[in-house]
Amino acid sequence: MDSIYKSLVDIVDKEHVSNRPEELFIYSFDLGTAEPRRPDYVVSPATTEQIQEIVRLANRENIPIVPLGAGLSLAGLAVPQKGGIILDLKRMDRIIEVNENARYALIECGVSQGQLTAYLEKNFPRLTHSEPGAPPAATIVGNIVIHGQGDLAQPYGFNSDLINGLEVVLPTGEICRFGSCAVDAGWFTYHPLPDVGLFFGWCGTTGIVTKMSIRLFPAKPIRGVGTFVVDNESLVPEIIGKLTYTQMTEDIIAFSRAIPPFAAGLQHITINIAADSEKELEFKQEIIFDDTLGEYIRRGEGGFLGFTRGLERPQISKTSDYKKGGGFEYVGGIMPVETYSQCYRKGREISERHSIPYTVTGRIIGAGHSMMFAWTYAFNRADTESIKQARDALHETDDLVMELGGVIWKPGIYGQKIIIERLDPGTRLLMKQVRKLLDPNGIMNPGNWEGF
Amino acid sequence: MYELKFDLEKCLACQTQACLTKCRFIKVDVETAKREIIKIARGEDSFVLHECVTCYACEEYCPMDNHPFYLIVERQEALNCAPTPQPLIQRAVNLGVPFRGEPEITEINGPVLNMGAFSELMHLIQGRLFEGLAVISTDPRKMFHYFCQLMYLHYARSSIIKERLPGIINTIAKHKPTDVICFHDECYGAYTSYASAVGMDVPFRPVHFFEFLYQRLKVLKESIKPIKMKVAYQRPCSSRLSHEKHHLVRYIFDLIGADYAEREYDGENALCCAGTIQGQKREGSRKRSIEIQQRNIEDMKKNGAQICVFNCPACYQTIGQKVAAVGIKPMYMSDLCRLAIGENPTLWR
Numbered sequence: 001m002d003s004i005y006k007s008l009v010d011i012v013d014k015e016h017v018s019n020r021p022e023e024l025f026i027y028s029f030d031l032g033t034a035e036p037r038r039p040d041y042v043v044s045p046a047t048t049e050q051i052q053e054i055v056r057l058a059n060r061e062n063i064p065i066v067p068l069g070a071g072l073s074l075a076g077l078a079v080p081q082k083g084g085i086i087l088d089l090k091r092m093d094r095i096i097e098v099n100e101n102a103r104y105a106l107i108e109c110g111v112s113q114g115q116l117t118a119y120l121e122k123n124f125p126r127l128t129h130s131e132p133g134a135p136p137a138a139t140i141v142g143n144i145v146i147h148g149q150g151d152l153a154q155p156y157g158f159n160s161d162l163i164n165g166l167e168v169v170l171p172t173g174e175i176c177r178f179g180s181c182a183v184d185a186g187w188f189t190y191h192p193l194p195d196v197g198l199f200f201g202w203c204g205t206t207g208i209v210t211k212m213s214i215r216l217f218p219a220k221p222i223r224g225v226g227t228f229v230v231d232n233e234s235l236v237p238e239i240i241g242k243l244t245y246t247q248m249t250e251d252i253i254a255f256s257r258a259i260p261p262f263a264a265g266l267q268h269i270t271i272n273i274a275a276d277s278e279k280e281l282e283f284k285q286e287i288i289f290d291d292t293l294g295e296y297i298r299r300g301e302g303g304f305l306g307f308t309r310g311l312e313r314p315q316i317s318k319t320s321d322y323k324k325g326g327g328f329e330y331v332g333g334i335m336p337v338e339t340y341s342q343c344y345r346k347g348r349e350i351s352e353r354h355s356i357p358y359t360v361t362g363r364i365i366g367a368g369h370s371m372m373f374a375w376t377y378a379f380n381r382a383d384t385e386s387i388k389q390a391r392d393a394l395h396e397t398d399d400l401v402m403e404l405g406g407v408i409w410k411p412g413i414y415g416q417k418i419i420i421e422r423l424d425p426g427t428r429l430l431m432k433q434v435r436k437l438l439d440p441n442g443i444m445n446p447g448n449w450e451g452f
Numbered sequence: 453m454y455e456l457k458f459d460l461e462k463c464l465a466c467q468t469q470a471c472l473t474k475c476r477f478i479k480v481d482v483e484t485a486k487r488e489i490i491k492i493a494r495g496e497d498s499f500v501l502h503e504c505v506t507c508y509a510c511e512e513y514c515p516m517d518n519h520p521f522y523l524i525v526e527r528q529e530a531l532n533c534a535p536t537p538q539p540l541i542q543r544a545v546n547l548g549v550p551f552r553g554e555p556e557i558t559e560i561n562g563p564v565l566n567m568g569a570f571s572e573l574m575h576l577i578q579g580r581l582f583e584g585l586a587v588i589s590t591d592p593r594k595m596f597h598y599f600c601q602l603m604y605l606h607y608a609r610s611s612i613i614k615e616r617l618p619g620i621i622n623t624i625a626k627h628k629p630t631d632v633i634c635f636h637d638e639c640y641g642a643y644t645s646y647a648s649a650v651g652m653d654v655p656f657r658p659v660h661f662f663e664f665l666y667q668r669l670k671v672l673k674e675s676i677k678p679i680k681m682k683v684a685y686q687r688p689c690s691s692r693l694s695h696e697k698h699h700l701v702r703y704i705f706d707l708i709g710a711d712y713a714e715r716e717y718d719g720e721n722a723l724c725c726a727g728t729i730q731g732q733k734r735e736g737s738r739k740r741s742i743e744i745q746q747r748n749i750e751d752m753k754k755n756g757a758q759i760c761v762f763n764c765p766a767c768y769q770t771i772g773q774k775v776a777a778v779g780i781k782p783m784y785m786s787d788l789c790r791l792a793i794g795e796n797p798t799l800w801r
Contacts, residue, residue: 231539261547262544266539298735301537303538
């Protein structure tokens with residue numbers, strides 16, 4: 001019998017290890033346009049200790065390890081570029097603690113967005129977390145380690161800013177803890193110990209996060225979405241500036257898309273509002289829609305479409321329905337809000353050049369500090385030409401992000417390459433040394449963040 | 453090109469100028485009303501064009517059948533003074549664009565129910581009332597091929613209606629229907645009132661939804677168990693185009709044993725749902741719409757309504773939740789009728 005397979009079975013159990021081609025096939029691709037790469041093994045551990053043993057085995061055998069949450073990044077980040085072991089973390093799905101007073105949840109790395117949302121709604125209805133626009137199966141830790149954002153990004157920032165501590169298995173097998181938990185003081189704060197933020201944005205090349213404490217926020221009983229529409233994209237940055245100034249909104253998203261036709265050529269700005277009472281809701285609506293946006297309405301430049309009670313969570317892209325074959329992938333750029341109109345116009349040009357109905361979305365992060373602007377391209381999974389077309393559009397868009405003065409979010413291999421080319425020499429050297437120091441055998445998700 | 457048949461002489465002969473003097477949103481005396489309607493008819497600007505909230509009611513108020521509302525909308529478009537901000541107009545214009553291919557045409561050679569742009573509400577046409585009835589526009593992906601376009605009266609875009617409506621009529625006609633039962637008042641108004649006002653041919657007989665329900669209820673009379681609840685009716689703006697059918701609400705209520713909630717804002721005096729008003733350019737429009745809704749719902753409550761019945765999905769969407777919040781059950785007319793014949797409407801709790 002294959003000795004690595006046998007060792008993995010010894011660490012976990014037979015039920016949770018596989019080297020069967022039909023199962024490896026499933027793990028060889030994600031839902032985006034990345035070329036498939038087949039792993040050699042897939043293993044699904046249940047404990048941090050099992051992960052430690054698997055990592056030690058991989059070092060001994062010099063075989064790559066690719067940590068995997070739900071595999072929904074779309075950017076090919078968990079496609080095993082050089083084969084090896086896929087570490088499927090979905091079994092580690094315990095919600096260990098929810099602290100209602102300190103407002104945090106301590107979770108394992110396989111807890112999904114839908115799982116925590118349902119758990120909080122049932123047991124702690126006054127608390128919520130910042131849920132991204134991903135399918136409910138997406139894991140919370142997976143989203144945070146790629147610097148994801150959620151529907152509380154506007155008031156509070158990136159999800160990776162909203163953590164109170166983490167536990168990591170290093171590429172050499174040691175366990176490290178960061179935040180107050182590192183001194184056994186509970187999981188209530190990430191600060192003020194020395195900052196060693198080495199695990200976010202590294203695409204699983206610096207370690208495996210096994211536990212995380214995430215911040216929770218008040219969930220007000222009345223939540224809903226107001227929609228404002230403009231036909232001049234140049235107005236969007238100043239409108240966003242005014243909306244964020246009110247400090248009365250939760251999520252703010254601007255979008256435009258060719259399909260369905262109602263949105264074509266227009267910018268829809270959705271504004272989430274939460275309130276404890278009808279009085280508070282009306283007060284906020286008055287400030288936002290009458291006082292702040294009223295001038296655009298009176299001039300006929302913008303229109304209030306109405307306020308809909310209730311939040312559809314998660315708010316998931318429907319772009320995969322636009323073409324036969326159900327595929328879509330997007331480039332997310334972290335952009336200055338002032339670039340909105342250029343992002344929209346140039347994104348539309350790229351889409352039209354590749355005969356793909358355009359879809360663009362900007363989610364505001366912080367009080368207008370930046371936005372995650374997504375250019376989405378639909379493709380037919382059964383048509384290699386259609387996939388190539390989308391991939392070309394994605395690469396052009398990666399270049400566009402950098403050209404417009406933004407930074408590519410969760411870059412795939414191509415995006416990582418063009419970022420590395422622009423990194424300042426000092427940072428480049430430090431990143432190279434960090435990788436070498438943490439992962440001397442180069443086993444962690446190789447192919448990513450290489451070529452410094 | 454289709455031209456609105458509007459006769460200024462009728463206005464000159466009119467003694468009441470009810471189109472404007474009865475308006476719930478503009479306060480004018482007879483003299484001012486006459487002056488302004490003449491200005492509008494002659495293509496001049498008038499404050500009426502700027503203050504009209506597009507509630508459709510003047511079509512009902514006009515004693516001369518002279519289509520004052522259609523005229524106002526044409527002038528709003530010509531003088532570029534739509535009540536709604538341009539981005540909302542563009543959005544509405546985009547909304548009705550048919551996409552995702554052509555509809556499948558099956559020949560009916562008989563009566564048919566047209567769901568128009570409400571294919572997603574098929575759950576409202578279930579049960580014995582609709583047994584054996586052919587239905588068109590059942591696919592939400594293609595429903596805009598059957599969209600009557602009259603919504604553009606709210607957006608000062610008569611030109612869009614005139615451009616698109618003949619194609620819609622043609623699509624429906626391809627099914628070779630005899631009678632076309634219109635799920636929504638707006639469609640009925642389009643194929644009767646509006647088409648006639650602009651000289652557009654309609655090669656089938658439009659049937660009002662309430663007329664259909666009433667006739668079916670008569671057939672199923674033996675199954676009716678009186679509702680015995682007080683029911684308020686939320687009259688939609690487009691019912692002003694078919695006011696001659698409004699009496700059917702009472703006929704249906706009488707037949708199903710529902711107690712008609714007599715109230716201030718009823719019949720000719722009805723208040724619209726104010727969904728359109730909230731987005732208009734005029735300062736304070738959002739608050740104004742809330743105030744209208746509050747008055748309307750308070751009136752239902754004051755007069756003991758236990759149920760508020762709707763025929764218009766837009767009204768239901770706009771104030772259904774608010775009605776429910778004060779303890780009045782919102783429901784569609786077809787569901788109320790189904791309840792009366794002992795059926796449990798979908799989603800009924």
